[in-house]
Amino acid sequence: MEPKTIIKNLRALRVIQPDENFSARSRLVVLSCSPEIPGNFPTERGWYLVAVRHLQRIGLSLSFTVGVAVLILSIFYATRELSPLFLPGLNEKRVVAEAEMINSQIDIQLSQLEHFQETSQKGNQALQQAANTQLNHLNETVIEKEAENNTPNFSSSVLETNSKINQILESLSE
Amino acid sequence: MKDGREKIEEEKLVKRAIRGESSAFGLLYDRYQPAIFRFIYLKVGHREEAEDLTHQTFLSAWQNIESFRREGFSISSWFYRIARNKVIDYYRTKKSTLELNRILEETLTSDSTQQAESLSQKMELGLVRKAIQSLSTEQQDVLIMRFVEEMSYREISQVMEKNQGLIRVIQFRALRKIKKIIENGAKDNY
Numbered sequence: 001m002e003p004k005t006i007i008k009n010l011r012a013l014r015v016i017q018p019d020e021n022f023s024a025r026s027r028l029v030v031l032s033c034s035p036e037i038p039g040n041f042p043t044e045r046g047w048y049l050v051a052v053r054h055l056q057r058i059g060l061s062l063s064f065t066v067g068v069a070v071l072i073l074s075i076f077y078a079t080r081e082l083s084p085l086f087l088p089g090l091n092e093k094r095v096v097a098e099a100e101m102i103n104s105q106i107d108i109q110l111s112q113l114e115h116f117q118e119t120s121q122k123g124n125q126a127l128q129q130a131a132n133t134q135l136n137h138l139n140e141t142v143i144e145k146e147a148e149n150n151t152p153n154f155s156s157s158v159l160e161t162n163s164k165i166n167q168i169l170e171s172l173s174e
Numbered sequence: 175m176k177d178g179r180e181k182i183e184e185e186k187l188v189k190r191a192i193r194g195e196s197s198a199f200g201l202l203y204d205r206y207q208p209a210i211f212r213f214i215y216l217k218v219g220h221r222e223e224a225e226d227l228t229h230q231t232f233l234s235a236w237q238n239i240e241s242f243r244r245e246g247f248s249i250s251s252w253f254y255r256i257a258r259n260k261v262i263d264y265y266r267t268k269k270s271t272l273e274l275n276r277i278l279e280e281t282l283t284s285d286s287t288q289q290a291e292s293l294s295q296k297m298e299l300g301l302v303r304k305a306i307q308s309l310s311t312e313q314q315d316v317l318i319m320r321f322v323e324e325m326s327y328r329e330i331s332q333v334m335e336k337n338q339g340l341i342r343v344i345q346f347r348a349l350r351k352i353k354k355i356i357e358n359g360a361k362d363n364y
Contacts, residue, residue: 007349012299013216013303014323022225026228029233031236033237035194
């Protein structure tokens with residue numbers, strides 16, 4: 001066989017064609033796969049495409065993880081930053097000490113209040129007793145002593161004068 | 175050979191494919207898949223395995239389309255390079271146990287050769303295909319790309335990463351060897 005014939009036969013091999021069903025099936029499978037992203041992805045819309053493709057690949061799991069992370073962070077932020085009890089720069093030890101001091105002051109005032117209440121009760125009782133029994137409650141010896149004190153202590157000159165006054169008064173009346 | 179307009183159109187398709195547009199890669203697939211299949215089929219001599227390797231070639235190409243821009247040559251050359259590597263890997267992992275008679279038989283019964291004019295031509299085609307199997311990998315590549323696919327020496331040199339002069343030398347030796355194989359085969363048959 002001459003080289004020309006060989007070349008002619010080689011060109012005739014061009015009629016070899018793949019099976020149409022295989023081609024269609026293979027095309028579908030190939031195009032359904034995502035292209036790989038190399039490490040040094042270049043310019044243009046590069047990074048946007050990288051992000052989109054990675055998101056497509058990782059898909060639901062990534063979005064779920066991100067969602068959970070955002071939820072946890074927002075709860076943490078809300079409880080810490082937005083709480084009405086939260087004061088930035090709060091010194092907790094100092095607040096506790098102040099609270100203890102206030103507590104002890106309240107305790108002292110309460111004990112004083114109890115004492116005043118007790119005293120007033122006793123005063124009331126005494127007044128009530130006095131009102132009900134008048135002077136009955138007083139001791140006899142005290143009364144006698146007071147009677148003695150109140151009794152006028154007349155001297156002899158006073159008595160003589162008094163008798164003279166009595167006589168004059170009698171003569172006048174006659 | 176592609177004209178200027180076709181070349182520009184192809185470059186646009188390649189750019190779109192690199193951006194991840196599967197429709198653009200689909201058009202490139204339609205354009206080059208038959209040639210790549212032929213290239214592989216003539217090298218491995220088995221339709222199902224050629225289909226499998228062709229599929230793997232385009233799958234690798236699509237998955238690594240981003241790396242193509244750094245290579246700096248035509249997309250068809252890149253497809254052929256991937257196909258070559260797939261065939262090399264195929265032979266590395268699986269030694270061909272194909273019997274040459276089966277290849278000849280397949281050639282004679284294949285739908286692909288129905289267009290051949292006569293039985294003698296079919297016989298000749300079968301002999302050529304059988305002879306291709308006996309060539310070295312490089313000689314197979316050059317003959318298929320040069321005469322079956324009618325690629326330029328420049329494109330072949332890009333695929334094979336060899337200078338054009340060396341491609342011509344390989345082509346010359348391949349034709350000489352295939353002639354010898356066919357003559358010996360013809361003698362054995364008679």
